[in-house]
Amino acid sequence: MPLTVKVRSFLRNLFSTHRVEVDLDQEVHSHLEMLVEENIREGMSPKEAQRAARIELGGIEQVKEQVREERIGNWLRSAISDCRYGVRQLRKNPGFTAVAVLTLALGIGANTAVFSVVNAVLLKPLSYRDPDRIVTLSNFSTSREAPTALSKQVSDPDFQDWHDQTSSFEAMAYYSSREKAVVRGSAAEYARVTSVSPEFFRVFGVDALVGRSFTVEEMKQGAGGAAMISYTLWQSQFGGDPRALGQTMLCPEPRPIVGVLPAGFRFPDNTDIWVSDVESPGSRGGRNILAVGRLKADVPLKRAQIEMTTIAGRLEQQFPETNRGLSVTVTKLRDEMVGNVRIMLYLLLGAVAVLLLIACANTATLLLSKATGRTREVALRAALGASRKRIVSQLVTESLLLAFVAGLSGLMFAHFGSKILVALAPADVPRLAETGIDGWVLGFTLGMSMITSLLFGLVPALSVSKVELNDALKQGGTRIATGGRMIGIRGVFVVAEVALAVTLVSAAGLLTKSFVALHHVALGFRPENVLVMRATVSAPFSVGIARTRQFFREMLAQVGTLPGVLAAGATMAPPGYVDSRGDTLSISCQRNRIGVVRLTWCFPL
């Protein structure tokens, strides 16, 4: 029963406000009159009786307000009236409102823009099935060599041993990827071709959208192999025609197309064509493939890591020549993809957060100076029985409104801002293209607006609501009774603002300095006037070497004769460019491995 009573009271308070108010008014008045009668009975004069009764009652309006605050659902009623009043206040001061909204919108917009990037790159789960179970397995040197993109690569025999000895993985696969000229019919085109081992698609939990996956037969060493293509390539090259299946591509060995993968699957690095790896395994020292795996459902990353470390330790003992100082690290695919970008993005997020704090301090200062003009209004409300809580909540509601409007405008800024960010960002930031405004970003903006409103609204609200009734009402006009204190608070804001701004500017300066320094690093060669172009010769391995030699010899000769060309040469990998097919060479000194160098081929010698 009490619940129904409560609900009824709630609805009555909300909808029959007038009746409830009249009732309350009559009750308080009847109480007052009874007090007067009581006093007269005790022998007071009517006038005295009135006075004494009023003193005992303590103010009709105040009593009524106290009752109102106790009512069920009072918060809703006051919230609605606060909102109405707030909107009126903001409308009345369009100049102030515009400046405050613009300041905050810039701050919130910048935060939302950066967050939308952080969300896309760092937070969103990868769009594979159970993405948290997909890991990369990479080599790392237990001696002091710094890890590079290349040192993570694995050799065929090592991979086979990992694959056969582990029990933590549902599937484990390797791949190696590069851009090649692919010939179909009479046209040649650059495409990213990734050669993969049997379990590759099982690791990602994808299957062919059209056609089928590789068969065991097509995966066999020395077999003819087959190719699968990306949805994008299927659309652009074949117009989505199912007859693409069965056609042959030279990549560079001739491969029949057997399947199309679903849209969105382009691992790794926007691959267009996946081919089954039918090459015979290389040497244990030739590390040029990358390994990925899918953990079994009940195996935590840590256990897989422990097992892999054990296996690597065993291989190290078994093959000291090639594996000394090598171990394996198991990393979640997302963490591996994101890598260093994480720090950069968090740094950026920190910077825009500071920016928002500055905007908050700015708005708070504005509000404070406006607030000094409102002392009288607040004092009047207090005199009519509004509690301090009530006044503060009214002022905070106003800030909340301001922040919401700013949040909405901020979203607009963010929409364009995130596009600019994406355009400015380096091309190798993974998943950047997925940046957009989704539910998470909207939630972030909403939360940001609310926190912001408290940040800039609470201090002014608290300070204004602390009025000395007498002074404030007496002084009249907009003269300030609490001026001294408010100027003090404003000083604090200014100091905070300057401190934050100095921090931000010096951090930006340091970053710029590092950037400039990076551009002046000595490369060991003179990059000025050097042009790079890429060329591959599409031919099966058997005839490839001779043809490639022939092709480059002729091409370099022709390029060399072009006016303005001083010299022309060829290399597998230009300096500063990481190529997954470079070779490694261990340098040993009396059987101790002291380092690994990368080799690449150049022409002419």
Add this chain to the structure above:
Amino acid sequence: MNSEPTTLLQGTLDMLILKSLVAGEMHGLGISRRIQQITAGTFAVKPGSLFPALHRMEEEGWISSFWGDSENNRRAKYYRLTKPGQKQLEVETKRWDRISWAIAQALEAS
């Protein structure tokens, strides 16, 4: 505004109001005088505390109200105890007994 001769413990005012209504229905002033009487003048409940408490308790369903005529034929709002109110009074009384016993024990301990 909330200054009684003796500051009331949280919940004690509710208990006193419920207790004063056991004798029968009463209007606000009556309740206030009755509390003064049964506490031998220790507690004088001012309207600023009384009315919010009455309205809150009515919304809780412990008391109900109706308009009636006072002793001097004046219209006044009367309050009466409900079933949940009686139960609440029992709960409050037990709680109060426990507290007062505990405090008495604490003060007697040397």
